[in-house]
Amino acid sequence: MVYITSWDEFVDRSVQLFRADPDSSRYVMKYRHSDGKLVLKVTDNKECLKFKTDQAQDAKKMEKLNNIFFALMARGPDADLSEVTGKEQMEAQPAKKGRGRKQ
Amino acid sequence: MVNLQPDPFLNELTGMFERTTETGSVWVTLKRSSLKSKVQRNKMTTAGEPIEYRCLIRATDGKKKISTSVGAKDHQRFQASYATILKAHMTALKKRERKDKKKAAEGLKKVGGENKKPKRV
Numbered sequence: 001m002v003y004i005t006s007w008d009e010f011v012d013r014s015v016q017l018f019r020a021d022p023d024s025s026r027y028v029m030k031y032r033h034s035d036g037k038l039v040l041k042v043t044d045n046k047e048c049l050k051f052k053t054d055q056a057q058d059a060k061k062m063e064k065l066n067n068i069f070f071a072l073m074a075r076g077p078d079a080d081l082s083e084v085t086g087k088e089q090m091e092a093q094p095a096k097k098g099r100g101r102k103q
Numbered sequence: 104m105v106n107l108q109p110d111p112f113l114n115e116l117t118g119m120f121e122r123t124t125e126t127g128s129v130w131v132t133l134k135r136s137s138l139k140s141k142v143q144r145n146k147m148t149t150a151g152e153p154i155e156y157r158c159l160i161r162a163t164d165g166k167k168k169i170s171t172s173v174g175a176k177d178h179q180r181f182q183a184s185y186a187t188i189l190k191a192h193m194t195a196l197k198k199r200e201r202k203d204k205k206k207a208a209e210g211l212k213k214v215g216g217e218n219k220k221p222k223r224v
Contacts, residue, residue: 036195
Protein backbone atom coordinates (compact mmCIF):
# COMPACT_ATOMS: atom_id res chain seq x y z
CA MET A 1 0.00 0.00 0.00
CA VAL A 2 1.26 3.40 -0.93
CA TYR A 3 1.66 5.92 1.86
CA ILE A 4 -0.62 8.93 1.79
CA THR A 5 1.52 12.05 1.86
CA SER A 6 -1.13 14.63 2.79
CA TRP A 7 -2.10 14.59 6.46
CA ASP A 8 -5.54 16.12 5.85
CA GLU A 9 -6.29 13.55 3.16
CA PHE A 10 -5.22 10.77 5.53
CA VAL A 11 -7.52 12.04 8.29
CA ASP A 12 -10.52 12.51 5.97
CA ARG A 13 -10.19 9.13 4.34
CA SER A 14 -9.53 7.36 7.65
CA VAL A 15 -12.69 8.72 9.22
CA GLN A 16 -14.68 7.85 6.08
CA LEU A 17 -13.27 4.32 6.08
CA PHE A 18 -14.16 3.81 9.74
CA ARG A 19 -17.69 5.18 9.37
CA ALA A 20 -18.31 2.93 6.35
CA ASP A 21 -17.52 -0.20 8.38
CA PRO A 22 -16.98 0.53 12.10
CA ASP A 23 -16.99 -3.11 13.22
CA SER A 24 -14.08 -4.28 11.11
CA SER A 25 -11.94 -1.15 11.05
CA ARG A 26 -8.88 -0.65 13.20
CA TYR A 27 -6.40 2.15 13.73
CA VAL A 28 -2.80 1.19 14.39
CA MET A 29 0.16 3.34 15.25
CA LYS A 30 3.69 2.01 15.15
CA TYR A 31 6.54 3.87 16.75
CA ARG A 32 10.18 2.94 16.30
CA HIS A 33 12.40 4.94 18.60
CA SER A 34 15.74 3.71 17.22
CA ASP A 35 14.86 5.00 13.73
CA GLY A 36 12.70 7.91 14.91
CA LYS A 37 9.82 6.80 12.74
CA LEU A 38 6.10 6.84 13.22
CA VAL A 39 3.64 4.96 10.99
CA LEU A 40 -0.13 5.27 11.24
CA LYS A 41 -2.43 2.78 9.61
CA VAL A 42 -6.20 2.56 9.25
CA THR A 43 -7.69 -0.49 7.62
CA ASP A 44 -10.94 -2.44 7.30
CA ASN A 45 -9.15 -5.51 5.86
CA LYS A 46 -10.14 -4.44 2.35
CA GLU A 47 -8.63 -1.02 2.07
CA CYS A 48 -5.53 0.14 3.87
CA LEU A 49 -4.52 3.74 4.51
CA LYS A 50 -1.04 4.49 5.78
CA PHE A 51 0.85 7.59 6.81
CA LYS A 52 4.54 7.68 7.63
CA THR A 53 6.51 10.46 9.30
CA ASP A 54 9.67 11.30 11.22
CA GLN A 55 8.48 14.77 12.26
CA ALA A 56 7.58 15.73 15.83
CA GLN A 57 4.95 18.15 14.55
CA ASP A 58 3.06 15.23 12.98
CA ALA A 59 2.94 13.56 16.40
CA LYS A 60 0.91 16.56 17.58
CA LYS A 61 -1.47 16.09 14.67
CA MET A 62 -1.68 12.41 15.53
CA GLU A 63 -2.87 13.33 19.02
CA LYS A 64 -5.91 14.96 17.43
CA LEU A 65 -6.56 11.91 15.27
CA ASN A 66 -6.27 9.73 18.39
CA ASN A 67 -8.94 11.85 20.04
CA ILE A 68 -11.17 11.54 16.98
CA PHE A 69 -10.86 7.76 16.96
CA PHE A 70 -11.34 7.42 20.72
CA ALA A 71 -14.55 9.41 20.36
CA LEU A 72 -15.73 7.46 17.31
CA MET A 73 -14.98 4.08 18.84
CA ALA A 74 -16.10 4.63 22.41
CA ARG A 75 -19.18 6.71 21.63
CA GLY A 76 -20.09 5.25 18.27
CA PRO A 77 -19.51 6.11 14.61
CA ASP A 78 -22.23 8.76 14.71
CA ALA A 79 -20.55 10.63 17.56
CA ASP A 80 -20.43 14.35 17.14
CA LEU A 81 -16.85 15.23 16.37
CA SER A 82 -17.41 18.97 16.44
CA GLU A 83 -16.81 18.86 20.19
CA VAL A 84 -13.47 17.12 19.70
CA THR A 85 -12.37 19.22 16.77
CA GLY A 86 -13.84 22.40 18.23
CA LYS A 87 -11.78 22.05 21.40
CA GLU A 88 -8.68 21.47 19.36
CA GLN A 89 -9.26 24.53 17.28
CA MET A 90 -9.58 26.60 20.41
CA GLU A 91 -6.39 25.09 21.78
CA ALA A 92 -4.57 25.40 18.49
CA GLN A 93 -5.26 29.09 18.02
CA PRO A 94 -3.58 30.43 21.18
CA ALA A 95 -0.70 28.01 20.57
CA LYS A 96 -0.14 29.51 17.15
CA LYS A 97 -0.25 33.01 18.60
CA GLY A 98 2.31 32.00 21.22
CA ARG A 99 4.66 30.71 18.60
CA GLY A 100 4.27 33.87 16.60
CA ARG A 101 5.22 36.10 19.50
CA LYS A 102 8.29 34.05 20.32
CA GLN A 103 9.56 34.40 16.80
CA MET B 104 -2.86 -11.26 25.72
CA VAL B 105 -3.24 -9.71 29.13
CA ASN B 106 -6.39 -7.71 29.64
CA LEU B 107 -5.72 -4.87 32.06
CA GLN B 108 -7.53 -1.96 33.66
CA PRO B 109 -6.74 1.35 31.91
CA ASP B 110 -4.23 2.59 34.51
CA PRO B 111 -2.07 -0.59 34.73
CA PHE B 112 -2.25 -0.69 30.92
CA LEU B 113 -0.76 2.79 30.71
CA ASN B 114 2.00 1.77 33.13
CA GLU B 115 2.82 -1.27 31.02
CA LEU B 116 2.75 0.83 27.86
CA THR B 117 5.24 3.24 29.42
CA GLY B 118 7.47 0.24 30.16
CA MET B 119 7.23 -0.87 26.52
CA PHE B 120 8.31 2.53 25.28
CA GLU B 121 11.23 2.53 27.71
CA ARG B 122 12.36 -0.97 26.70
CA THR B 123 12.33 -0.21 22.96
CA THR B 124 14.53 2.88 22.92
CA GLU B 125 17.62 0.99 21.70
CA THR B 126 15.91 -1.43 19.35
CA GLY B 127 12.39 -2.56 18.52
CA SER B 128 9.03 -0.92 17.93
CA VAL B 129 5.77 -0.38 19.76
CA TRP B 130 2.41 -0.97 18.10
CA VAL B 131 -0.83 0.40 19.51
CA THR B 132 -4.13 -0.60 17.93
CA LEU B 133 -7.50 1.01 18.53
CA LYS B 134 -10.61 -0.88 17.60
CA ARG B 135 -14.29 -0.56 18.23
CA SER B 136 -15.50 -3.72 19.85
CA SER B 137 -18.38 -5.15 21.86
CA LEU B 138 -15.89 -7.52 23.59
CA LYS B 139 -18.38 -10.31 22.94
CA SER B 140 -18.33 -13.26 20.60
CA LYS B 141 -20.35 -13.25 17.41
CA VAL B 142 -22.65 -15.92 18.88
CA GLN B 143 -23.29 -13.79 21.95
CA ARG B 144 -23.91 -10.74 19.77
CA ASN B 145 -26.37 -12.64 17.60
CA LYS B 146 -28.21 -13.86 20.71
CA MET B 147 -28.42 -10.33 22.04
CA THR B 148 -29.69 -9.00 18.72
CA THR B 149 -32.45 -11.63 18.54
CA ALA B 150 -33.34 -10.92 22.16
CA GLY B 151 -33.53 -7.25 21.30
CA GLU B 152 -30.84 -6.28 23.78
CA PRO B 153 -28.73 -3.28 22.88
CA ILE B 154 -25.08 -4.10 22.22
CA GLU B 155 -22.68 -1.90 24.10
CA TYR B 156 -19.53 -1.05 22.22
CA ARG B 157 -16.26 0.00 23.77
CA CYS B 158 -12.95 1.16 22.39
CA LEU B 159 -10.49 -1.72 22.65
CA ILE B 160 -6.84 -0.70 22.92
CA ARG B 161 -4.14 -3.26 22.27
CA ALA B 162 -0.40 -2.72 22.52
CA THR B 163 2.61 -4.87 21.75
CA ASP B 164 6.38 -4.56 21.50
CA GLY B 165 6.59 -7.79 19.51
CA LYS B 166 7.18 -9.85 22.65
CA LYS B 167 4.41 -9.03 25.03
CA LYS B 168 0.79 -8.15 24.30
CA ILE B 169 -1.44 -6.10 26.54
CA SER B 170 -4.95 -4.77 26.12
CA THR B 171 -7.57 -2.66 27.81
CA SER B 172 -10.86 -1.07 26.88
CA VAL B 173 -12.55 2.25 27.49
CA GLY B 174 -16.22 3.15 27.25
CA ALA B 175 -18.07 6.31 26.31
CA LYS B 176 -17.85 7.66 29.87
CA ASP B 177 -14.19 7.12 30.65
CA HIS B 178 -12.39 7.48 27.31
CA GLN B 179 -11.53 11.15 27.76
CA ARG B 180 -9.45 10.64 30.88
CA PHE B 181 -7.67 7.73 29.23
CA GLN B 182 -6.92 9.55 26.01
CA ALA B 183 -5.41 12.46 27.94
CA SER B 184 -3.05 10.14 29.84
CA TYR B 185 -2.27 8.24 26.64
CA ALA B 186 -1.39 11.50 24.86
CA THR B 187 0.92 12.44 27.75
CA ILE B 188 2.76 9.12 27.50
CA LEU B 189 3.16 9.46 23.73
CA LYS B 190 4.46 12.99 24.09
CA ALA B 191 6.96 11.90 26.75
CA HIS B 192 8.35 8.99 24.74
CA MET B 193 8.21 10.02 21.10
CA THR B 194 11.38 12.00 21.47
CA ALA B 195 13.25 10.52 18.52
CA LEU B 196 11.12 12.41 16.00
CA LYS B 197 12.69 15.40 14.30
CA LYS B 198 11.72 18.75 15.73
CA ARG B 199 10.72 21.78 13.71
CA GLU B 200 12.28 21.12 10.37
CA ARG B 201 10.52 24.24 9.16
CA LYS B 202 12.72 26.39 11.39
CA ASP B 203 15.82 24.62 10.14
CA LYS B 204 14.68 25.16 6.58
CA LYS B 205 14.17 28.85 7.32
CA LYS B 206 17.60 29.04 8.90
CA ALA B 207 19.07 27.23 5.94
CA ALA B 208 17.26 29.59 3.59
CA GLU B 209 18.48 32.58 5.58
CA GLY B 210 21.97 31.18 5.55
CA LEU B 211 21.82 30.82 1.79
CA LYS B 212 20.53 34.36 1.47
CA LYS B 213 23.37 35.64 3.64
CA VAL B 214 25.89 33.70 1.66
CA GLY B 215 24.27 34.96 -1.52
CA GLY B 216 24.33 38.53 -0.17
CA GLU B 217 27.95 38.30 0.78
CA ASN B 218 28.77 37.01 -2.64
CA LYS B 219 26.88 39.82 -4.24
CA LYS B 220 28.45 42.54 -2.15
CA PRO B 221 32.04 41.84 -3.14
CA LYS B 222 30.86 41.70 -6.74
CA ARG B 223 29.31 45.14 -6.40
CA VAL B 224 32.49 46.48 -4.76
